Amino acid sequence: MKQCVLFLSLMLSATALMAQTLEECQQAAERNxxxxxxxxxxxxxxxxxxxxxxxxxxxxxxxxxxxxxQNDVAAWPQEMQGLMRQMGIDLKGLKKDQYxxxxxxxxxxxxxxxxxxQKEVARRQxxxxxxxxxxxxxxxxxxxNEMYFGLLLLDEQIRLNSDLQALLSGxxxxxxxxxKGGTASESDLLNIKAxxxxxxxxxxxxxxxRQTMARLLGVFCGLEITSLSKPVAAAxxxxxxxxxxxxxxxxxxxxxxxxQERALNSSLLPRLGVFAQGFYGxxxxxxxxxxxxxxxxxxxxxxxxxxxxIGALYTxxxxxxxxxxxRQKAENSREVFLFNNHLEQMQQDESIDRYRKLMxxxxxIIRLRSSVxxxxxxxxxxxxxxVNDLVREINAENAARVQQSMHEIEMLKxxxxxxxxxxx
Numbered sequence: 215m216k217q218c219v220l221f222l223s224l225m226l227s228a229t230a231l232m233a234q235t236l237e238e239c240q241q242a243a244e245r246n247x248x249x250x251x252x253x254x255x256x257x258x259x260x261x262x263x264x265x266x267x268x269x270x271x272x273x274x275x276x277x278x279x280x281x282x283x284q285n286d287v288a289a290w291p292q293e294m295q296g297l298m299r300q301m302g303i304d305l306k307g308l309k310k311d312q313y314x315x316x317x318x319x320x321x322x323x324x325x326x327x328x329x330x331x332q333k334e335v336a337r338r339q340x341x342x343x344x345x346x347x348x349x350x351x352x353x354x355x356x357x358x359n360e361m362y363f364g365l366l367l368l369d370e371q372i373r374l375n376s377d378l379q380a381l382l383s384g385x386x387x388x389x390x391x392x393x394k395g396g397t398a399s400e401s402d403l404l405n406i407k408a409x410x411x412x413x414x415x416x417x418x419x420x421x422x423x424r425q426t427m428a429r430l431l432g433v434f435c436g437l438e439i440t441s442l443s444k445p446v447a448a449a450x451x452x453x454x455x456x457x458x459x460x461x462x463x464x465x466x467x468x469x470x471x472x473x474q475e476r477a478l479n480s481s482l483l484p485r486l487g488v489f490a491q492g493f494y495g496x497x498x499x500x501x502x503x504x505x506x507x508x509x510x511x512x513x514x515x516x517x518x519x520x521x522x523x524i525g526a527l528y529t530x531x532x533x534x535x536x537x538x539x540x541r542q543k544a545e546n547s548r549e550v551f552l553f554n555n556h557l558e559q560m561q562q563d564e565s566i567d568r569y570r571k572l573m574x575x576x577x578x579i580i581r582l583r584s585s586v587x588x589x590x591x592x593x594x595x596x597x598x599x600x601v602n603d604l605v606r607e608i609n610a611e612n613a614a615r616v617q618q619s620m621h622e623i624e625m626l627k628x629x630x631x632x633x634x635x636x637x638x
Contacts, residue, residue, distance in 0.1 A: 246436035260340030316493025326483025338470035345463035484522035569625035576618035
């Protein structure tokens with residue numbers, strides 16, 4: 215007997231150790247959610263974009279080849295040509311067909327901060343995308359809460375159903391003995407038996423619902439759900455903080471707008487760079503030599519260039535106004551979220567208080583219903599009431615117990631929904 219008790223104790227301990235907690239399911243669901251893979255994809259994309267922008271500081275090399283035919287070219291004046299012929303010199307002039315194969319190299323020395331601001335914009339865009347992904351992943355917790363507490367409620371209903379069956383079975387055995395002794399009718403025995411079978415049928419339905427819910431939660435979390443651990447009624451903070459990912463996403467959007475404004479400012483600054491050009495072709499830079507000999511030559515030039523595109527001034531006012539509207543839209547989104555979130559927390563606080571008040575009376579109601587049921591069992595044995603009266607009292611007691619379990623589970627759900635609202 216002692217060995218059997220020890221074995222059952224070990225089995226219960228093992229089952230308790232295997233029970234999944236709400237936090238474990240939430241963490242597993244977040245890891246299992248396909249959207250989590252976007253974190254690495256967003257960061258890798260941002261790194262590649264920043265690396266490409268950084269290459270703007272590398273020398274820009276352009277190789278080209280061209281051939282042209284002109285209707286007219288530079289030539290010696292007719293008087294000079296006549297004079298040169300008298301001296302025995304033939305001045306041919308430039309050919310109308312010209313050829314060039316060359317390379318242009320440009321190196322930026324000062325870009326007004328354009329490359330730096332573009333890199334910052336790319337990083338801020340990645341931050342916004344990651345913050346939006348975090349918002350969607352955070353919502354997974356709410357879905358886990360729904361399934362987790364729904365499964366807990368089914369577990370409670372199954373437990374109470376088993377207790378009800380045991381109670382009905384005990385009364386059925388008493389009525390069977392009374393029927394054999396001639397103190398109870400067969401209809402009373404059949405009535406209590408039918409009620410027990412009806413409750414057993416309800417258990418089959420509850421077990422089927424539990425199996426379906428456990429499978430859904432298991433697929434969502436990537437776990438094999440065996441049993442769940444009932445969370446404790448943990449206290450919640452009495453103040454609202456700004457740890458919700460929705461607010462972080464709004465902050466990221468504002469930082470992106472600031473980066474875009476700095477990029478807009480940098481577009482107004484001049485650019486300074488050096489360049490080198492070289493080509494092999496005809497004609498070259500020595501035009502007079504090419505007029506006389508008409509041959510290909512190597513040519514090169516180096517220099518510095520200062521440029522200032524004032525076209526950005528044309529749209530600057532509208533661009534600044536557009537960025538300001540983006541800021542106002544983001545701040546309005548913050549106000550809307552905080553307003554709705556505050557209302558949601560108020561409703562959840564009130565629901566928690568209501569369930570606490572209801573639960574304060576549940577124990578007393580169950581005690582009273584249990585006393586009435588026991589009295590009904592005694593009355594039935596003495597023939598004062600019939601089975602229908604007893605079944606009614608048994609069902610009333612069971613309804614009180616179910617109501618107590620529902621109040622407890624629903625209160626726990628409201629508590630953890632409030633934690634979700636506050637991101638605690």
